Amino acid sequence: MSRTLFTSRAGGDLKLPANRQTLGQAISLTTLHFMRQTHSDLVMVVDEKGENFECDALVTSTPGVGIAALAADCMPITFSAESVVGVAHIGRVGLGSAIAIKTVRAMRELGAQEIVATIGPSICRDCYEVSSDMYREFILHTPASSTSQAQHSLDLQRGVRAQLEANSVTVINLNLCTLENPLYFSFRRGGESARQAGIISL
Ligand SMILES: [Zn+2]
Incomplete structure (x- = not known):
């Protein structure tokens, strides 16, 4: 049985060690990576063991070890299975490099069977406009992220859902837009550098 949590602005800026410590204590986890x-x-x-891993996804099968991904418009995604959990930070670049699928593979190597992924608070398709050049190039590789050439905004949530469902993962999207909802930190709203997190543990 896993536990999943998505923090909001109320959880404070989780780039700060003091806020990480407060959060770890609040959810009774001795280790929060x-x-x-x-x-x-x-x-x-x-x-x-270890800390501050240089990567964009973590997987663990150790009970009581929390793993966290920071985000503020990018997607924090948690992955749960019977005896393995994962977490990933995925934006446009991570979607392009399919880190979601790599996370699923790492979990399956540890014995995961049925995997449920939850897409946490992140920027929605209507708010994530990019240049028309970037739009054209990006949807060549990830057509599920397309909206319209006129709008040239990217639907990252739909893009990652397509990748995961093609790999037999069940996907839940919380459908919470960070830019539209002031309860969440949003980089695009005003260049905020603070970050919330998606967290999971067994
Ligand atoms: Zn939005």
Whole structure:
């Protein structure tokens, strides 16, 4: 049985160690791992040891070890299975490099069978406008992210859903837009550098 949590602005800026510590205590986890995220496609399997892993997805089969992904418009995604959990930070770059699928593979190597992924608060298709050039190029590789050439905004949530469903993962989208909802930190709303998190543990 896993536990999943998506924090909001009320959880404070989780880039700050003091807020991470407060959160870990509040949810009774002795170990709560964060990453040094770089929009990479790197997935790491962790237990209670180590800290500040340089990657964009974590997987663990150790009970009581929380794993967290920071985001503020990008998608924090949690993955749960019977005896393995995962978490990933996925934006446009991570969608392009299919880190979601790499996370699922790492979980299956540890014995995961039925996997449920939850897409946390993140920017929605109506709010994520990019240049028309970037739009054209991106949807060549991830057509599920397309909206319209006139709108040239990307639907990252739908894009990752397509990747995951093609790999037999059940997907839940919380459908919470960070830019439209002031309860959440949003980079695009005003260049906010603060981050909320998606967290999961066994
Ligand atoms: Zn929106």
